Amino acid sequence: MVEFKDVSVTYSSGVDALNGINLKIKDGDFAFVVGSSGAGKSTLIKLILKEIDATEGTVLVNGFNLSKLRRGKVPALRRTIGVVFQDFRLIPTMTVYENVAFVLRVIDAPAKYIRSRVPYVISLVGLEDKAKSYPTELSGGEQQRVALARALVNDPKLIIADEPTGNIDPALSYEIVDLLRSINECGTTVLMVTHEHDLVRYFGGRIININKGEIAFDEVIGGTNRNESK
Numbered sequence: 013m014v015e016f017k018d019v020s021v022t023y024s025s026g027v028d029a030l031n032g033i034n035l036k037i038k039d040g041d042f043a044f045v046v047g048s049s050g051a052g053k054s055t056l057i058k059l060i061l062k063e064i065d066a067t068e069g070t071v072l073v074n075g076f077n078l079s080k081l082r083r084g085k086v087p088a089l090r091r092t093i094g095v096v097f098q099d100f101r102l103i104p105t106m107t108v109y110e111n112v113a114f115v116l117r118v119i120d121a122p123a124k125y126i127r128s129r130v131p132y133v134i135s136l137v138g139l140e141d142k143a144k145s146y147p148t149e150l151s152g153g154e155q156q157r158v159a160l161a162r163a164l165v166n167d168p169k170l171i172i173a174d175e176p177t178g179n180i181d182p183a184l185s186y187e188i189v190d191l192l193r194s195i196n197e198c199g200t201t202v203l204m205v206t207h208e209h210d211l212v213r214y215f216g217g218r219i220i221n222i223n224k225g226e227i228a229f230d231e232v233i234g235g236t237n238r239n240e241s242k
Contacts, residue, residue, distance in 0.1 A: 053222055109130055137191060178208075214235055216234045
């Protein structure tokens with residue numbers, strides 16, 4: 013669960029990025045976070061990842077109170093979160109398999125677990141035939157699927173997808189969101205930051221609109237997706 017209680021962030025430049033935010037994302041939720049550039053979306057994500065601290069208020073993420081979290085415990089927090097970035101951030105000298113496995117190797121996961129978990133997650137994103145390929149041999153959509161597999165491999169409670177469709181063909185954007193929705197249906201909480209309002213209208217669901225550091229809108233809307241009723 014993610015909860016913001018009266019959270020404000022003022023940067024050293026004097027910019028008020030968030031103003032008294034109150035927000036709760038329950039386990040198993042799927043929510044779109046929308047808003048114009050500079051509205052506060054990135055600040056929200058940085059708070060969840062404890063890249064920055066709130067100036068005021070309390071941030072709770074997956075059982076951690078970030079206001080009281082010691083620096084040495086930050087890696088434990090981040091292991092409960094998978095992040096998918098707009099620019100993929102794949103390691104070009106590693107194959108698909110190696111890029112995904114790298115996450116588990118960093119935390120010293122057992123080799124046997126890596127050998128079973130990595131192919132499973134790669135198959136979840138439909139890239140089992142690309143496991144030995146390098147990022148340069150993949151399309152943008154395929155690279156984003158690898159990034160999603162990497163975010164998933166440690167079985168996180170929460171996935172943050174930060175503009176995950178920004179660098180891929182618009183037609184493939186729907187496939188990526190479909191994939192995120194499927195992952196969510198298996199129980200993983202998903203928070204997707206996007207500026208692509210066509211996607212939001214198509215899929216519908218919970219929409220959190222941030223405007224000038226405040227939550228302007230937080231409601232569930234119906235989507236135009238013909239499969240929405242499934």
